[in-house]
Amino acid sequence: MAREGKTITCKAAVAWEPKRPLSIEEIQVEPPKTGEVRIKITDTALCHTDAYTWNGLDSEGVFPCILGHEAAGIVESVGEGVTDVKPGDHVIPCYQAECRECRFCKSGKTNLCGKIRDATGKGVMFVDRRTRFSKNGKPIYHFMGTSTFSEYTVVHEVSVAKVNPVAPLEKICLLGCGIPTGLGAVWNTAKVEPGSTVAIFGLGTVGLAVAEGAKIAGATRILGVDTNPSKAKTAKDFGVTEFINPNDYEKPIQQVIVDLTDGGVDYSFECIGNVKLMRAALESCMKVLLLNLLVELVNSFIIVLQFISNVYNMASNFKQGWGVSVIVGVAPAGAEISTRPFMLVTGRVWKGTAFGGFKSRSQVPQLVEKYLKKDIKVDEFITHNLPFEDINKAFELMHDGQCLRCVMHV
Numbered sequence: 022m023a024r025e026g027k028t029i030t031c032k033a034a035v036a037w038e039p040k041r042p043l044s045i046e047e048i049q050v051e052p053p054k055t056g057e058v059r060i061k062i063t064d065t066a067l068c069h070t071d072a073y074t075w076n077g078l079d080s081e082g083v084f085p086c087i088l089g090h091e092a093a094g095i096v097e098s099v100g101e102g103v104t105d106v107k108p109g110d111h112v113i114p115c116y117q118a119e120c121r122e123c124r125f126c127k128s129g130k131t132n133l134c135g136k137i138r139d140a141t142g143k144g145v146m147f148v149d150r151r152t153r154f155s156k157n158g159k160p161i162y163h164f165m166g167t168s169t170f171s172e173y174t175v176v177h178e179v180s181v182a183k184v185n186p187v188a189p190l191e192k193i194c195l196l197g198c199g200i201p202t203g204l205g206a207v208w209n210t211a212k213v214e215p216g217s218t219v220a221i222f223g224l225g226t227v228g229l230a231v232a233e234g235a236k237i238a239g240a241t242r243i244l245g246v247d248t249n250p251s252k253a254k255t256a257k258d259f260g261v262t263e264f265i266n267p268n269d270y271e272k273p274i275q276q277v278i279v280d281l282t283d284g285g286v287d288y289s290f291e292c293i294g295n296v297k298l299m300r301a302a303l304e305s306c307m308k309v310l311l312l313n314l315l316v317e318l319v320n321s322f323i324i325v326l327q328f329i330s331n332v333y334n335m336a337s338n339f340k341q342g343w344g345v346s347v348i349v350g351v352a353p354a355g356a357e358i359s360t361r362p363f364m365l366v367t368g369r370v371w372k373g374t375a376f377g378g379f380k381s382r383s384q385v386p387q388l389v390e391k392y393l394k395k396d397i398k399v400d401e402f403i404t405h406n407l408p409f410e411d412i413n414k415a416f417e418l419m420h421d422g423q424c425l426r427c428v429m430h431v
C-alpha cells in the first residue's frame with residue numbers, strides 16, 4: 022500500500038529488439054492514471070504469440086517492449102475513476118478489453134472491444150498515449166495491453182477480469198489466453214454439436230483446448246494433426262481419437278482427412294499460424310457428393326426405419342452446410358490465405374476467432390469457476406514451471422516442442 026501513487030522500481034524481462042534474448046532489468050513502473058490498474062503479477066505463462074512477436078513476425082510489434090499476456094496477479098493500486106477492482110483483488114489481465122459501452126461491445130455480434138484497441142496496438146495507454154514503463158527515462162512499450170513479463174504492470178480497467186480469490190493464481194494464469202481460445206473456438210465460434218467429426222491442425226495448448234472443447238461438446242471423432250510425433254500420446258489425453266502425422270503420408274493432408282472421414286469433417290480448426298495449413302483445414306471439410314447420397318439412399322431401402330433415420334440425417338447435414346473451418350493460428354505479417362472460391366461456393370464456411378469469442382471481463386471469471394468445479398482442464402496444460410529469471414528457457418522449450426505451457430513464478 023505504501024507504494025500507491027509512487028513509481029515502482031522492479032524487475033521485468035525486456036525485449037529490446039526482435040530475436041534478442043529477453044533481458045531481466047530493473048525498470049520503472051509509473052502509478053496508474055485515470056481508468057488504469059497497477060497489478061503485481063504473480064504468475065505468467067508463455068504463449069506462442071509472445072514468441073511470434075519476439076521473432077519480429079507481428080506487424081504491430083513495437084520495441085523495446087515488455088511481452089507477456091497469459092498471467093494472473095493481485096491489484097496493487099488503482100487510478101482515478103476505477104470502480105470495478107480494488108487493491109488486493111485477484112485478477113487476470115486480458116488482452117481483449119470489454120468496456121461494455123463501445124459500439125463493438127454493445128453490438129452483441131463480437132467479443133472484441135473498440136475502446137482502447139488502437140492504443141494497445143501501438144504499445145501505449147489510452148488516456149495519454151504514453152507508456153507507463155521506462156528504464157532510466159527511456160520508454161519501454163506495452164504489449165497487447167497486458168505486458169505480464171514484469172513484476173508490476175499497468176493495464177486498463179476495461180481489460181481486468183476479477184476472479185475468485187480461492188483459485189490458485191499459478192494455474193488460472195492460463196485462462197488469460199490459450200485455453201479460453203481453444204474452448205471458445207469450439208463452443209462460441211464453430212458451435213460444434215454432438216456427433217460431429219472434427220479435425221485439429223496443431224496440438225499445442227490451443228489445439229488441445231480445441232480437442233477438450235470438442236469432446237465436451239460431444240464430438241465423436243476428433244482427428245489431431247501434428248508433425249511432432251511426441252504429441253500422439255498427449256493428444257489422446259485431451260480427447261483426440263486419431264492422431265495424424267502428415268509426414269507419414271505421401272498425399273496432401275486434406276486428402277488424407279477426406280479419405281479417412283468419408284468425404285471430410287464437419288469442423289476443422291487451424292491452431293498453428295501457417296497459411297498453407299489454413300487452406301488444408303478448410304479443404305478437409307465435408308464435401309457431400311451426389312453419388313454418396315444416392316448410395317446412402319439405396320442402402321437405406323434395406324430397412325425402412327434406417328431409411329427414415331438416414332433421410333433425416335442427410336437433411337440435417339444440408340441444413341448445417343458442409344463444414345466450418347476456424348482460423349485460430351496467427352500468421353506472420355504479410356501472409357495471406359487462398360483457396361479455390363469453389364470451396365466456399367459449394368458450402369464450406371471460413372471463420373476466424375480471437376480469444377475464442379469470449380467476452381473477457383464477463384466470461385473469464387466464469388471459466389475460473391468452471392475450473393474450480395473441475396469442468397475444464399487447466400493443470401494438465403502446465404508441463405513446466407520456471408523461476409521468472411529463466412524466461413529465455415521457456416522460449417527454448419516451446420521452440421523444441423517439449424512443452425505445452427511453462428508457468429513462470431514472478
Ligand SMILES: NC(=O)c1ccc[n+]([C@@H]2O[C@H](COP(=O)([O-])OP(=O)(O)OC[C@H]3O[C@@H](n4cnc5c(N)ncnc54)[C@H](O)[C@@H]3O)[C@@H](O)[C@H]2O)c1
Pocket residue numbers: 068069070073198199202222223224225226227228246247248249252267292293294295298348349350351352374375376377419422424425
Ligand atoms: N486467435 C487467437 O485468439 C489466438 C490465441 C492464442 C494463440 N493463438 C495462436 O494459435 C497458434 C497456436 O498457439 P499455441 O500456443 O498452441 O502454439 P504451440 O507452439 O504450443 O503449438 C503449435 C503446434 O503446432 C505444431 N505444428 C507446427 N508446425 C506444424 C505443421 N507444419 N504441421 C502440423 N503441426 C505443426 C507444433 O508441433 C505444435 O504442437 C499460434 O499461432 C498462436 O499465435 C491465437
Ligand SMILES: N[C@@H](CCC(=O)N[C@@H](CSCO)C(=O)NCC(=O)O)C(=O)O
Pocket residue numbers: 068069070071079080081133138198351354374375376
Ligand atoms: N497483431 C497482429 C495479430 C495478432 C493477433 O491476431 N492476435 C490475436 C490474439 S493471439 C493471442 O495469443 C487476436 O486476438 N487478435 C485480435 C486483436 O488483437 O484484437 C497483427 O497485426 O496482425
Ligand SMILES: [Zn+2]
Pocket residue numbers: 118119120121122123124125126127133134135136
Ligand atoms: Zn468496448
Ligand SMILES: [Zn+2]
Pocket residue numbers: 068069070071090091198199
Ligand atoms: Zn496468447
